[in-house]
Amino acid sequence: MSLPETVPFLGWAWDDLLFLFFAGALLGTGLMVVIGRNIIRSGLWMICCFGALAGLYVLLGAPLIAAAQVLIYIGAISVLVLFAVMLTQSKSGPVGLVFHHQAWAGALAALGIGILVAVVVAGTAWPLAETARTPSPTEELALLLFRDYVLPLEVVSVLLLAAVIGGVFLAKREREPEETIVPAEPARERMPAPAPAVGTRELTP
Amino acid sequence: MSALTRPWGHLTLAGKIILPLVGLVIALTLLLLLGVATGVIPALVLFGGSLVGANLPIVRFIVAASAILLMTVPTAFVIIYMEMKFIAFINMRLGPNRIGPWGTLQSTIHGFKVLAKEDFTPTGVDVPVFTLAPVVVYLSAVMTLLVLPFAPGLVGVDMNIGLLYFFGIGGLNVVGLLMAGWSSFNKYSLIGGLRAAAQVISYELPLTLGVVGVIMLAGTMSLNQIVLLQAGSFLDWFVFQQPLGFLIFFIAAVAEGNRAPFDLTEADSEIVAGFATEYSGMRFGFFFFAEYVAVFILSGLITVLFFGGWNAPLDLNPLLNWAGLSVNTGLDFGRLGVGLLFLIALGPVVGTLLLALPFWMLRSDWSVLKSLVIGFLLFNLLIMGAVGLYLAISFEAVVGLFWFIAKTYVFVFVFVWMRGTLPRVRIDQLMGFAWKWLLPAALLNLFVTALAVITVDAIR
Numbered sequence: 001m002s003l004p005e006t007v008p009f010l011g012w013a014w015d016d017l018l019f020l021f022f023a024g025a026l027l028g029t030g031l032m033v034v035i036g037r038n039i040i041r042s043g044l045w046m047i048c049c050f051g052a053l054a055g056l057y058v059l060l061g062a063p064l065i066a067a068a069q070v071l072i073y074i075g076a077i078s079v080l081v082l083f084a085v086m087l088t089q090s091k092s093g094p095v096g097l098v099f100h101h102q103a104w105a106g107a108l109a110a111l112g113i114g115i116l117v118a119v120v121v122a123g124t125a126w127p128l129a130e131t132a133r134t135p136s137p138t139e140e141l142a143l144l145l146f147r148d149y150v151l152p153l154e155v156v157s158v159l160l161l162a163a164v165i166g167g168v169f170l171a172k173r174e175r176e177p178e179e180t181i182v183p184a185e186p187a188r189e190r191m192p193a194p195a196p197a198v199g200t201r202e203l204t205p
Numbered sequence: 206m207s208a209l210t211r212p213w214g215h216l217t218l219a220g221k222i223i224l225p226l227v228g229l230v231i232a233l234t235l236l237l238l239l240g241v242a243t244g245v246i247p248a249l250v251l252f253g254g255s256l257v258g259a260n261l262p263i264v265r266f267i268v269a270a271s272a273i274l275l276m277t278v279p280t281a282f283v284i285i286y287m288e289m290k291f292i293a294f295i296n297m298r299l300g301p302n303r304i305g306p307w308g309t310l311q312s313t314i315h316g317f318k319v320l321a322k323e324d325f326t327p328t329g330v331d332v333p334v335f336t337l338a339p340v341v342v343y344l345s346a347v348m349t350l351l352v353l354p355f356a357p358g359l360v361g362v363d364m365n366i367g368l369l370y371f372f373g374i375g376g377l378n379v380v381g382l383l384m385a386g387w388s389s390f391n392k393y394s395l396i397g398g399l400r401a402a403a404q405v406i407s408y409e410l411p412l413t414l415g416v417v418g419v420i421m422l423a424g425t426m427s428l429n430q431i432v433l434l435q436a437g438s439f440l441d442w443f444v445f446q447q448p449l450g451f452l453i454f455f456i457a458a459v460a461e462g463n464r465a466p467f468d469l470t471e472a473d474s475e476i477v478a479g480f481a482t483e484y485s486g487m488r489f490g491f492f493f494f495a496e497y498v499a500v501f502i503l504s505g506l507i508t509v510l511f512f513g514g515w516n517a518p519l520d521l522n523p524l525l526n527w528a529g530l531s532v533n534t535g536l537d538f539g540r541l542g543v544g545l546l547f548l549i550a551l552g553p554v555v556g557t558l559l560l561a562l563p564f565w566m567l568r569s570d571w572s573v574l575k576s577l578v579i580g581f582l583l584f585n586l587l588i589m590g591a592v593g594l595y596l597a598i599s600f601e602a603v604v605g606l607f608w609f610i611a612k613t614y615v616f617v618f619v620f621v622w623m624r625g626t627l628p629r630v631r632i633d634q635l636m637g638f639a640w641k642w643l644l645p646a647a648l649l650n651l652f653v654t655a656l657a658v659i660t661v662d663a664i665r
Contacts, residue, residue, distance in 0.1 A: 040387055044334065047380060067369035075376030076406055082383050083402040086395065138366065138426065 018059055025052040034106075043082045050074050064138055269361035273350040278316075281497040285312040287614075288497075288621045295625035319490035327390065327483050334388035339484070339491035341381030346495040346502060349375045353505050354429045356515045356605030367428040368420065371506065372413055375461070378495065379405040382463075382470060382480050385492070389483035397479020400632060401463065401470040407639040408460040408467075414647035415453035418654040419443050419510050428506075432514030439518040444511040449650045451511045453643055458503040460639070463496065465624035469632055504616035505609070512612050515605030556584040 007017050029049040036042045050073045057066035145153055216224065240246035257264050286301070286309060293300025301308030326332060349371050351361035364370055379401055386398015422443060423431045435441050444451045460467040471479045481492050508514060561580025565573060596603045630638070 038331075041331075041334070044380075044384065063364070063366050064369065067366050067373045070373035071369060071376060074380065075373060075409065079379055079383060079402050079406060082380075082387075083399060083406075086383070086387055086399060 015059060019056070022052050022055040022059065025049075026056065039085055040082065043078060043085060046081075047074050047078045050078065064141060266362065269351065273361060274347060277347055277350070277494065277498045280501050281494045282312040282316065284497045284500055284617055284621075285315065285493075287617065288624065291618070291621045292625040295622075316490070320487055322486040324486035324488060329390040330483065331388040331390070334384050335483075336488075338381050338385035338388060338480075339488045339495075341384060342378050343381075343491045343495040343498075345374055345377035345381060346498045349502050350498075352428055353502065354432050354509060354514055355609050356602040359602050359606065360429055363427060363429045365425070365427045368416060368426040368431075371428070372409070375499075375502075376405065376409060378499070385480040385484070389480070391483050394480050394482045397470050397482070401480060403632075404460060404463070404467065404469060404635060407636055408457045408643075411453050411639060411643035411647045412457035412461055414644070414651060415450045415457060416510060417647075418447045418450040418650050421651075421654050421658055422446060428509050428514075432509055432516065435513040436516050438520065439513065441516075442511060442513040447511065447650070447654070449646060450654070451507075453647050453650065454510070455507060457639075457643060458507060459620065459623065460635070462499045462503050462620075464500065464620055466627040466630050467635060468624075468629060469635060500617055500620050501613065504613045504620065507616050508609060508612040514612075515609040517604065517608050553584065556587070557581045560584050560587075 006013055010017075026049060029045050029052060032045040033042045033049060036045065050069060054066040054069040054074075057063070057069060213221070237246065240249075289311060290300045290308070301311035304310045304314050326335065352364055352367040352370055354360040354363075382401035382405075383398045386394045386396075386401065389395070419431065420426055423434050425431065425434075431443075435443060463470045469479075471481060481489055484492065557577065557580045559580070560583045561576045564571060564576035564579050568576070593603075597607070
């Protein structure tokens with residue numbers, strides 16, 4: 001006795017059920033990112049959202065992209081975002097998030113984008129892929145990236161490098177003397193992390 | 206009630222544990238006999254067998270997942286005991302020596318102690334995040350075990366992107382550390398969490414770049430394939446082709462596992478255990494379980510990538526064949542017939558008596574009982590050795606597992622050794638070392654390897 005070919009009582013393929021699960025998780029966590037009041041929790045929901053997206057990639061037969069998604073988006077980018085938020089959040093900072101001040105405008109923009117996406121999706125024919133999914137797409141991806149599209153890849157790399165250098169330049173710029181409130185200690189200048197501000201949240205009973 | 210409670214109160218602690226167990230065993234035996242007599246259990250076994258046969262991949266996955274979850278507990282206990290004992294030796298102390306012979310049960314007692322402690326949630330913490338953080342840290346460590354090849358055929362899932370999966374899931378533990386640090390509502394915890402984020406992100410680059418050389422040589426990211434490519438003698442191990450890559454990877458792995466000298470995230474002497482300050486009971490235990498499991502996993506990965514995984518350092522089979530020592534492993538116990546029954550019934554008794562005899566004859570001050578006990582223990586040792594040898598000869602996986610575990614524990618020992626020897630670095634030294642030394646060295650290794658691969662291809 002093995003598992004049935006389709007989901008019992010519903011008649012869907014198992015892939016469809018998994019897709020519904022991941023897509024639902026994606027939408028739900030995405031919504032939690034923007035409607036929460038706590039910015040760190042929003043960041044954590046964003047990590048869950050990226051995880052659901054990685055699940056979708058695996059379902060589509062692209063485990064390499066899923067692994068890259070987990071490695072880069074969750075392991076590096078989200079962690080950096082959380083890091084920056086934890087460093088900069090302070091008691092004097094804004095309590096409400098930006099989304100809350102612009103809720104109506106945001107809702108209108110989201111509605112507009114939603115309608116646009118619906119129109120485009122409905123208006124496009126979606127032919128099935130001719131070729132079968134390859135079990136190991138790593139080599140093909142490498143060939144595409146480093147042979148056929150090597151110039152765009154290098155251009156993007158240079159752009160990213162320029163962005164990094166610009167970020168370092170902006171962060172390291174000499175401040176105006178009247179702006180410096182705390183005199184910089186020479187011995188501490190090389191420490192990357194200033195003392196983080198704690199006590200940002202209200203004590204919840 | 207008092208008629209029952211009074212004898213219960215007179216029992217020792219061991220009695221209170223053993224008595225319910227005896228009752229349970231008797232009840233289960235009765236149930237089993239009843240099931241066999243009515244034919245329910247044979248039918249269930251047949252049905253279960255057919256179910257397993259039809260869904261082999263799913264069953265295999267479930268078994269692998271449960272097995273790796275279960276093996277983390279003894280692994281962590283062994284490594285904790287190793288660490289206590291070796292660091293005590295380095296510090297010229299005795300180390301744990303009270304519970305069990307040579308203190309071997311000390312870490313088990315630590316486990317029970319942690320379980321029995323109050324699980325306290327301080328005021329002001331972000332409760333869901335605070336609760337989930339140890340789970341994230343522990344699971345991220347355990348899930349990476351799924352792709353580690355222990356022995357031929359003994360791997361949870363043989364993915365063709367195994368290495369990427371390993372780094373992706375292993376990198377999730379920093380999310381757990383950040384969650385713990387932030388939700389604890391304590392500035393030391395927050396500093397610990399922030400240090401963890403900065404450190405893990407910085408060292409992930411040399412960690413992954415250091416392996417790229419191995420991937421280029423192997424041409425695959427499947428850990429199983431990488432091990433298979435290193436078959437042969439120890440000269441085929443990748444450490445000889447990638448010495449710089451191994452050094453970079455090892456240093457980055459120490460930092461990735463938050464171990465001394467890069468243990469700034471806990472740093473108990475400066476930020477009172479960092480992210481774990483506010484945790485107590487089993488939640489605290491989970492963090493440290495995860496740390497020791499991570500030590501095992503990182504050592505295992507070093508073994509797999511650079512030291513030939515489950516391959517023996519020297520293949521002894523040709524030598525044995527040449528010496529005429531090759532063993533026919535096709536033992537058929539059924540051939541013995543009734544003799545098998547006699548062997549099972551009389552073997553232990555005769556063996557024990559035979560082994561006890563010399564002790565009883567040679568030492569006049571030892572009682573009969575003492576020499577019998579020693580004979581019994583010796584007999585058990587001999588039989589265990591014989592069974593182990595038989596398994597090692599008949600099954601490739603047993604020898605492979607032996608070599609994998611042996612090599613892995615060598616690196617676990619190096620981790621412990623470093624913790625006992627090296628002082629903790631400062632945070633700016635830590636970051637500077639990653640970005641100014643390890644990363645350029647990893648890039649250099651990458652280019653040199655690429656050049657070597659191209660040159661070798663051109664010559665051929």
